[in-house]
Amino acid sequence: MDNLMLDSIDATTHLDQLEAEAIYIIREVAAECENPVMLYSIGKDSSVMLHLALKAFYPEKPPFPFLHIDTTWKFKEMTEFRDRKAEELGIKMLVHSNQEGIEQGINPFDHGSAYTDIMKTQALKQGLDKYGFTAAFGGGRRDEEKSRAKERIFSFRNKNHAWDPKNQRPEMWKLFNTRINKGESIRVFPISNWTEKDIWQYIRRENIDIVPLYFAKERPVVNRDGQMIMVDDERMKLQPGEKVEMAKMRFRTLGCYPLTGGAASEADTLDAIIEETLGAVSSERTTRVIDQEEAGSMERRKREGYF
Amino acid sequence: MKSLLKFITCGSVDDGKSTLIGHMLYEAKLLFADQERALELDSRLGSRGGKIDYSLLLDGLLAEREQGITIDVAYRYFTTDHRSFIVADTPGHEEYTRNMAVGASFADLAVILVDATKGIITQTKRHTRICALMGIKHLVLAVNKMDLVGFDTDKFDAIKEEFARITTEFQFESIQVIPVSATEGDNITTKSPNTPWYKGLALLPYLENVEVHASDDVKPFMMPIQRVCRPDHTFRGFQGQIEAGSIAVGDELITLPSHEKAKVKRILVTDQDRNSAHAGQPVTIQLDREVDVSRGCVFTKDNQLQEADGFSSTILWMDDSVLTPGKDVLVKVGTKILPGTVTAIKHKIDINTGNTVTADQLVKNELATCEISLSDGIVFDSFEKNKSIGGFILIDRVTNMTSACGVIEEALQSSDREDRNDSEVTRDVRAQQKGQQPLTIWLSGQTDNTALAKEVEKRLVARGYHTMLVDNSLGESVRQLAGYARLLNDAGLLALVPAGSTNGNDQAIAQEIIGQAFLPIEAGASIEEAAKEIVKRVVKALIPDSYSI
Numbered sequence: 021m022d023n024l025m026l027d028s029i030d031a032t033t034h035l036d037q038l039e040a041e042a043i044y045i046i047r048e049v050a051a052e053c054e055n056p057v058m059l060y061s062i063g064k065d066s067s068v069m070l071h072l073a074l075k076a077f078y079p080e081k082p083p084f085p086f087l088h089i090d091t092t093w094k095f096k097e098m099t100e101f102r103d104r105k106a107e108e109l110g111i112k113m114l115v116h117s118n119q120e121g122i123e124q125g126i127n128p129f130d131h132g133s134a135y136t137d138i139m140k141t142q143a144l145k146q147g148l149d150k151y152g153f154t155a156a157f158g159g160g161r162r163d164e165e166k167s168r169a170k171e172r173i174f175s176f177r178n179k180n181h182a183w184d185p186k187n188q189r190p191e192m193w194k195l196f197n198t199r200i201n202k203g204e205s206i207r208v209f210p211i212s213n214w215t216e217k218d219i220w221q222y223i224r225r226e227n228i229d230i231v232p233l234y235f236a237k238e239r240p241v242v243n244r245d246g247q248m249i250m251v252d253d254e255r256m257k258l259q260p261g262e263k264v265e266m267a268k269m270r271f272r273t274l275g276c277y278p279l280t281g282g283a284a285s286e287a288d289t290l291d292a293i294i295e296e297t298l299g300a301v302s303s304e305r306t307t308r309v310i311d312q313e314e315a316g317s318m319e320r321r322k323r324e325g326y327f
Numbered sequence: 328m329k330s331l332l333k334f335i336t337c338g339s340v341d342d343g344k345s346t347l348i349g350h351m352l353y354e355a356k357l358l359f360a361d362q363e364r365a366l367e368l369d370s371r372l373g374s375r376g377g378k379i380d381y382s383l384l385l386d387g388l389l390a391e392r393e394q395g396i397t398i399d400v401a402y403r404y405f406t407t408d409h410r411s412f413i414v415a416d417t418p419g420h421e422e423y424t425r426n427m428a429v430g431a432s433f434a435d436l437a438v439i440l441v442d443a444t445k446g447i448i449t450q451t452k453r454h455t456r457i458c459a460l461m462g463i464k465h466l467v468l469a470v471n472k473m474d475l476v477g478f479d480t481d482k483f484d485a486i487k488e489e490f491a492r493i494t495t496e497f498q499f500e501s502i503q504v505i506p507v508s509a510t511e512g513d514n515i516t517t518k519s520p521n522t523p524w525y526k527g528l529a530l531l532p533y534l535e536n537v538e539v540h541a542s543d544d545v546k547p548f549m550m551p552i553q554r555v556c557r558p559d560h561t562f563r564g565f566q567g568q569i570e571a572g573s574i575a576v577g578d579e580l581i582t583l584p585s586h587e588k589a590k591v592k593r594i595l596v597t598d599q600d601r602n603s604a605h606a607g608q609p610v611t612i613q614l615d616r617e618v619d620v621s622r623g624c625v626f627t628k629d630n631q632l633q634e635a636d637g638f639s640s641t642i643l644w645m646d647d648s649v650l651t652p653g654k655d656v657l658v659k660v661g662t663k664i665l666p667g668t669v670t671a672i673k674h675k676i677d678i679n680t681g682n683t684v685t686a687d688q689l690v691k692n693e694l695a696t697c698e699i700s701l702s703d704g705i706v707f708d709s710f711e712k713n714k715s716i717g718g719f720i721l722i723d724r725v726t727n728m729t730s731a732c733g734v735i736e737e738a739l740q741s742s743d744r745e746d747r748n749d750s751e752v753t754r755d756v757r758a759q760q761k762g763q764q765p766l767t768i769w770l771s772g773q774t775d776n777t778a779l780a781k782e783v784e785k786r787l788v789a790r791g792y793h794t795m796l797v798d799n800s801l802g803e804s805v806r807q808l809a810g811y812a813r814l815l816n817d818a819g820l821l822a823l824v825p826a827g828s829t830n831g832n833d834q835a836i837a838q839e840i841i842g843q844a845f846l847p848i849e850a851g852a853s854i855e856e857a858a859k860e861i862v863k864r865v866v867k868a869l870i871p872d873s874y875s876i
Contacts, residue, residue, distance in 0.1 A: 034330065034331045034411045036607070036608075037331055037607065039597070039609075040568060040607055040608060040609050043568075043597065043609040044553070044568050044609060047553040047554055047566055047567075047609075048553060048662075050554060051553055051554040051622050051662070052664075074598070075597040075598045075609075076566075076597070076609070077556060077566075078595065078597065078598035078611070079556070079558050079562060079564075079595075079598075079611075080556050080557070080558035081558070162402045162404070163403075163404045170400065170401050170402075189728060189729045190425045190426070190428065190429050190645050190720075190729045190732065191429050191432075191729070192428065192429060192432040192461075192718065192720055192729070192732040193432045193433070193461075193462075193714065193715070193718045193732075194715065195659050195660075195718065195719065195720045195732075197659070197720060197722055197727070197729045199657065199722055199727040200727060201727060212402070213402065213404070213413055215404045215406075217406070
């Protein structure tokens, strides 16, 4: 053996502990669940999840496919990134969109919350049912939103993909219960215990590739309700009085471009992003328009099957 | 690098747990500005008339906001200059004890709250016991609402003393008792001027400094196998997380339960080659020879683990259904899952006193010592020595619910076990295992009704009953037939006896031998109709309360 090889005698850090916990969970699912899939949203949390899956099984490739629910309104740079990563890593990337929704012209400008339901929630249920997945990994974190803070790591869903917060299975030690009956499924959140700060520090430590939209750059934007919305293609509908301007800005979370607010920023390196995040004055979900509704909206949506 | 402390808060409904944590985060300026704004906004609708209601930070679920109590475990994350924290706020109400146990199973330390105006109550004792059961070694007793007792040192000392008394039976490594006021902020982040007599640290500084990680690295090496990694025919590695001790390339391992020896050829810590690895790390280990190892097996260095196909244990029953001996379950220990049976409830443990009480059944939230037998041998250790292969869960085979969690005390030799001991395993245990009441269906009335009995049996089996037809072709006596039937009933089965033209006196003899499981039926003419009618009567007889026909 190479003498220069490191002995891992160094103390286990906070990030090592979180990484070990996530890898343990991912391996348990691969070992016990019949037909697992990892949901891939192209965001930074998904990039971390993908990275963890690669590390968990090395030198084997992850023994399950990845599934992207494409609303068709993602940033162009996101879909390009998705296709490039799948090709580079040799992983199986499935893409599903709600065809009925597309045919009916459902869009984020005219259909509001119905858009989220049809193009995300329904599309996700369709995608999972289409391939008969029994377990789906998601990148949800408990620090993101109050109802997520109470969700188990292995979150049981009934035949309609619904979550029952009052009747969650007890989750003891690391003894995860993956048993389900036909038609039921489990959502698994390996990075439940990570915070946004942990995600960024891990991305830096592991040198993980992320979508360039996270880095500050001059982009065409309109100012809407105090948030910068990027004009990513010609489908963007401007409201009266709105003007497209160039601004140096970046995104803290990524989703559908008309629903994802960015903020003015000079942070164009990972260190600068971390610096900005550590001193953050608002938690990341304020830039997601979906969460600006009344308290409890996310819990309601989750009960209906939203991830 | 900073270390991580996982802790829980527990106490009774009105002790103010959520308020305590909410206040700690708020005071320590650990909230994002928008969360703070939302909190102030929410508080306008809250219970403190415009003053900040810190508990709103944690009580996230709609039902909780409506009822004003914490139902499930809520996890919160914060970092100070000294430490990273994950805190699980657990429900205090008795109905949600299992959720508290979930929180406790994940934590290194527990902050137990008591109300200074009420002192130690039943729930304090119960929560202490659950913390001990789930393996927590470090406690903080936060005596809250000290402002309401005028920061009375006598009140505080009395509570402290009583707590010391109730914790003597457990093996906690450290206990700190701190006087606090969660709503007013005394001794939360800084020492309060109201308690000059308290010499210890305030709560947050205490949590930043308490040492909870006894060194797992010095224990003997142990790793349960999660999966075998075989990307191609040239590579075979065993993946898992090292739970205790350390391992280096060249070390000799013992594989359990196959008891083979092999040397470590290569160690991958995630995707990196390493010369050695230690407790807590996810690894892939390659050995220098072929071994018979799959998921659920265990690697050790000096084998001090136990192997058996049964063990005694303490369990917390968490299911809505009632547990009775004979219950079939799935048992998960470490990475091994296999069928098993709860063969005996030795005794219940009173959560308040710790006293043992004889019991033949368990309901939700009850603790008991139980014996569990397994369909095959497993590798395990006592929970005290190795949490990861000493704790287990029981899964209901029908509903798939996690019905119980438990800790292994000791191995049971097959000969000790109740399921091998006739005087202990009763007819009821065997019947319970089959989910039915034993019954003897005594068919009389035709010269030969074997064909009818066969038809009835077919229909009962189709309905899921466990049956046995007694062959009456060799001219056995009534006593012999009844003796067979009784034996079958003892085995928990429904016995079908085509008794032919037996008379009333014969039936009295049979009844005496068979007892209350005796169900005499006078068969009709057509097999088809008679069978249908008989099955109807049998099923009716099997429904409790209509047993006496």
